Amino acid sequence: MLQVTVEQQDQQTRLILAGPIDDQAGPALRATLPQMRKQVLVNFSEVEYFNSLGIRTWVNFLRVLRDGREVAYEHCPMDFLQQINMMPALSQGVEIQSFQADFACKSCGFEKSIGFTCRIGKAALREEMGRQVCERCGSSLSLQEDAESLLLFLKE
């Protein structure tokens, strides 16, 4: 069951989501709408997964949420970004501020999720992703996805 936490600060509402976004997420999401201020920042760090009905639920919710408001996403998990890249309606008109990318070490098998900020731009992101080092053995870490494909959602 999706847990939704609402935090208010000045003109901004932060919507913190935890759990699965599925066909049952709709009522919990819609219940927050009366509390939404002009700017809405959605935190996805604790979202477990989106299933296909959840994607539809989210697209419908976003349409209403965006009406008269600025919406941004933060801490998007990598699989959500992959879904956004396939289905741009998931982030239509939304600024994606930050995301998590999954890395693995080919030498020792160590796996790690690392956070990135989109503000630095695509070229700098590509560079930063290319120089991650394994904290266990010192080899370079590989992104578990092609960087170009992952960054499709960013224009520059």
Ligand SMILES: [Zn+2]
């Ligand atoms: Zn390693």
